[in-house]
Amino acid sequence: MSTIEDVEVLITNPGRNFVTLRITTSDGVTGLGDATLNGRELAVASYLRDHVAPILTGRDSSSIEDTWQYLYRGAYWRRGPVTMASIAAVDMALWDIKGKVAGLPVYQLLGGAVRRGLLAYGHASGAETPQIFDSIRAHLEEGYRAVRVQTAVPGLGQVYGVAAAGASGSGRYDYEPARPGARPTEEQWDTRAYMRHLPSVFEAVRGEFGPDLPLLHDGHHRMTPNQAGRLGRDLEPYDLFWLEDCTPAENQQGLRRVRELTTQPLAIGEIFNTVWDYQTLITEQLIDYVRSAVTHTGGITHLKKIMDFASLYQIKSGFHGPTDISPVGQAAALHLGLAIHNFGIQEYMRHTDDTLEVFHTSYSFEDGLLHPGDTPGLGVEYDDAAGTSHEYSPAYLPVNRLVDGTMHDW
Ligand code: EZ4
Ligand code: CO
Helix, strand or coil, rough: CCEEEEEEEEECCCCCEEEEEEEEEEECCCCEEECCCCCCCHHHHHHEEEEHHHHHHCCCCCHHHHHHHCCCCCCCCCCCEEEEEEHHHHHHHHHHHHHHHHHHHHHHHHHCCCCEEEEEEEEEEEEHHHHHHHHHHHHHHCCCCCCEEECCCCCCCCCCCCEEEEEECCCCCCCCEECCCCCCCCEEEEEHHHHHHHHHHHHHHHHHHHHCCCCCEEECCHHHHHHHHHHHHHHHHHCCCECCCCCCCCCCHHHHHHHHCCCCCCCCCCCCCCHEEEEHHHCCCCEEEECCCHHHHHHHHHHHHHHHHHHHHCEEECCCCCCEEEEEEEEHHHHHHHCCCCEEEEECCCHHHHHHHEEEEEEEECCCCCCCCCCEECCCEEEEEHHHHHCCEEEEEEEECCCCEEEEEE
């Protein structure tokens, strides 16, 4: 029996912080898992280093399901982003190991490919319509066949999803909401101003790019269900692929109201941790797309179960894939997406060159489609020398305040 011999937590910051778990077996096979939780990185690192690593050593490295249950049920304290990102990292690393031992890419272990590649969407944004058009054109030239569109709002400063000119230095990030520093930056928010402005942007974009291009938009948890229903209705003429996080969804029943008001396809779940966060949304068909990342939802094992459950209700995947998911987490999403029947779309933006020097990937992006590649396991290798040359430094997602100073969902 091959056992788990070494469990290492690797922290690097090639422009942004990433936490990676590396498991080495008694046979010398290594597996990688992504444990990056944007703005709370060190909490996951401690959970893994102080509480998971000591109880993993000596266990059978081939027992993925049993290890998952051991960590989930064994902690007694279930769920939550720190716990579930930690379990996800172990799960990914064990799938990586199983693939390497079998000599097969992970998607083959999950049942094999059911499509040639995964339709990806990129992130276009801009302060004004001309910049938005330029950003969409740039994405189309890079091969994207679907684009998310985020816009500034007249009267407000920097808002979520709009690339801050010059803010990301020489890196290739289209946008990066986490800002280096000891405290979060503050942004200003006005939901009515946003709701007034957004439909005019989509009208302009449809006018310029025609009816065919799939367009997406992220409401980022800022509306009430009533407001979300109204915005969804106002956007219906522009035939969006999805409206994401139209309202905070801890109260899953709130989506019933949105569904009463609009036929707008809805995507939710990037901040969810387990299938229980989706139970009402899925069984009542209150969403169309599952937004979870493998990294934040307990790994491949758990997200596969969520997707099989969702498939009973004609709900598809739209896995979270911003650059705060490391290349390891992104690779895991690609293997899973290639193997499930109810794949919908995959979020994708290229990591910076510095990041890709730490994480050597084998996935590809061609003609708008992503493919995980055929390297055994997840297909990502970690370069220790490159990794240790970038030290952790604090960075936080911004917070939002209304004009009168009240804290609002960011
Ligand atoms: O704000 O990944 O759809 N994408 C998003 C992201 C999240 C960040 C948080 O770390 O909402 O941009
Ligand atoms: Co989002």
